[in-house]
Amino acid sequence: MEQELEALAGKVEKVVDLVGRLQSDNAALKQRLAALEAERDRLQQNMDTARTRVEALIGQLPEDA
Numbered sequence: 001m002e003q004e005l006e007a008l009a010g011k012v013e014k015v016v017d018l019v020g021r022l023q024s025d026n027a028a029l030k031q032r033l034a035a036l037e038a039e040r041d042r043l044q045q046n047m048d049t050a051r052t053r054v055e056a057l058i059g060q061l062p063e064d065a
Helices: 002-060
Strands: none
Touching: none
């Protein structure tokens, strides 16, 4: 009986360790996701700015007769 309890305690300890690692990984992934989302937003703004500038330049082109 004591051996079974020790084996169970060992398994519980492994599960606790795994949960801790998974929580840490999850936190790191959330930070990475936030950074990537911020970068995506910045790049989208850059694209919108470029699109506006190109459209303005196109508007300045003389019309072919």
